Amino acid sequence: MNTVIAFIVIFGALVFFHELGHLVFAKRAGILCREFAIGFGPKIFSFKKDETVYTIRLLPLGGFVRMAGEDPEMIDVKPGQIIGLKFDEQGKVNKVVINNKEQHPDAKVIEVEQADLEHKLFISGYEAHEEERLQRFEVSETSYFIADGEEVQIAPYNRQFASKTLRQRTMAIFAGPLMNFVLAFFVFVFIGIAQGYAVDKPVMGELTKDGAAIEAGLKEGDEIQAIDGESVKTWNDVVTIIRDHPNEELRFTINRNNETTEINVTPGSQKIGDETIGLIGVYAPVEKSFTGAIKNGVTETVMWTKEIVVGLGKLITGQFSIDMLSGPVGIYVSTDQVAQSGIYYLMKWAAVLSINLGIVNLLPIPALDGGRLMFFALEAVRGKPIDRQKEGLVHFVGFALLMLLMLVVTWNDIQRFFL
Template sequence: MLEFLWTVASFVIALGILVAVHEWGHFWVARRCGVKVEKFSIGFGKALWKRTDKLGTEYVVAAIPLGGYVKMLDERVDEVAEEDLPYAFNRQHVLKRIAIVAAGPIVNFLFAIFALFIMYLIGLETVKPVVADIKPESVFSQSNISKNAIITQVGDRKVADWEDVNYELISHIGKDVMNIKWTEANHVIERSTVVNIEAWQFDPDKGSPIASLGLVPFRPAVSKIIGYVQPDSAADAIGLRPNDKILRLDGTTMENWEQIVGYVSSRANQFVKVDVLRGGETVRLEGSIGQKEVEGIVKGYMGFTPTFEAWPAGMLFTHQYGVVDAVTKAMDKTWRMMTLSVEMLGKLLTGDVSVKNLSGPIAIAQGAGMSASSGLVYFLGFLALISVNLGIINLLPLPVLDGGHLLYFVIELFSGRPVPESVQEIGFKVGGVLLLLLMSIAIFNDIARL
């Protein structure tokens, strides 16, 4: 229950920040263009808090935190007093209207740069992309990448960690080949290979791009020492505690963590005797193994997780920079997220990327909860990613989105007259249906992944 509440709270905070940023962009530029703003609302429904400034703008925080809006004076929506006509949105030059509408997505991109800038100032600990192994008969099994190789470049872009690698692998979906560069453990000689990826089939529900290609990232060995015991689990009922080292199950010596997992998973609901090393002494515990359904199959489940051995020296490093380098790094990262988002939308239209890749509010809420649990720097990275995606989606040429309004205004700019209202009305209806369809698919995907 606490985890659910934390996820909901993180989602509300993230959404509130991003909506406020987006709408503030419209608001700020509208004010500078001489448009009267009647209301700036974060959320919908009943007002929880509101106040009015000296220029007559009402600021509102509403009960339903699923969006927001800026209401400007506009003859197309309400009657406008004659003395206020010069301040109406629809009376502004088309270039001003373009600036006001484009400001929302643009500020989303600027906010992403700001969030990443703060993240890089604080410092983000990450892991070098070291390949522990390559799975036999996988796409990458045809390459000559050696074990313990450090990937340095994918395609045309340098990579520093596994997140960079993941982004660049995704960008190659639908292509025939992939260029990879890496160094051996001594970091002296950079080697390269061209991998044929025509047979690559990526399903986001079955794993990451890294795993689907057969790459096995280096991870410290798993120990037999328990790191966490889930409350009210079978392990908790038996009496297992963090720092217990599992020695034997039913008298059988456990050589490694994989053997422990295999033993437990094949004995759902069975009685078990557990010998652990606790405080230098061997302790015998007894109880029943629980169960968990995985893809329709009932397996044994205890509810504990292991600890890991220490990372080798030099494997971990921190993305932390001074002010100038942090700005440069944040701008580069934001630009890459923007271009990758556009690439994915294009591949969605061509069929290279399945609609199964679409994610909706449930997935975003889960991401907000997990990133917030991991710490401020991870939450900032999450906000940057979602802010970029929000900006890109709003620029789609669907009439219900900012991009649709911009399309109409650009047509007006070149034709010299507004798009007829009858045409705009049809566009709004078609755009609304398409947007509803995309959201329905995304939510369906979210539910299927639960």
């Protein structure tokens, strides 16, 4: 049960911050954001603040920000349609009643002759029983449609995604993956402040209870000056020598309380693939400082970004097979294993997943953020946008292929861990 909660919290946080990036920069650009959703499918919980409905949906497979103009508007006003109009204090239309007009007896009922709710913002028509007198009504930018008991804000063109500059649209899309890197950075910084961060110094860190180091008499804080007479300057030097000498006695020259002493240690061994390495049961030394934690946050974020990019490169070149990919099931199993090691390991795992999500979303694959950014790049080169219908078709095909890949990866995970 704890693993389920941890998985939901981690995955929910990654999706939340990703979509929050989209939302913040879209709103800064003046785009009408109709919905901010975590998950897909039926709504479980929702509330509205300002112009946006915030929802949690049943299937925890991602999230989305529904921006005006990205999809065809579900409600339209056409000539010959009978609608009701309500007005604000300035005499502008602030509500357009599409159906169930009997529930709004105060609305002015008209037959539409012409309407433009994107650019000129007006509706003209004939009031009931006054067919000969054509009237024109100005529409407020913040007016609403009322249909089936629900209110939906209209989307003037200047509030739609397509009306914004290329830079604004690019930032609204790029901000999602960007927030995943920002989240990872802050998680690494928090871990560095709370737990400390590893430093590359030849000093003994925490010792395990049953390792060769504690059995030989080494202690946390011992400064290692040499191993078998070979001077060491960094923790990496210490690790390299120990790894290269499994089951071989080593003479450690250490400084303890300003006194030099020598202690013999015989590393144990562990087989990793075809290689056998030495281990003595000790962690790297750690330090705590605010500035150091920030520097460590940058270092960890950059390091894991490089690792994941290299891994994706190997997948593309065929050095990794698709069977090595993990989907939600594989991530759940890995989360269970990491959770058993403690909260800080779980937080680090979440940060790595956040970086992974950011990188994958930046891949130039249709339906992903990277695919949309690719179309923006083409627009910048051509000087005009790609036809929206053609772009939409490409994204639809890309989404279908991604769903197929997800099914294959999930089935591989199920076979690997449960069958």
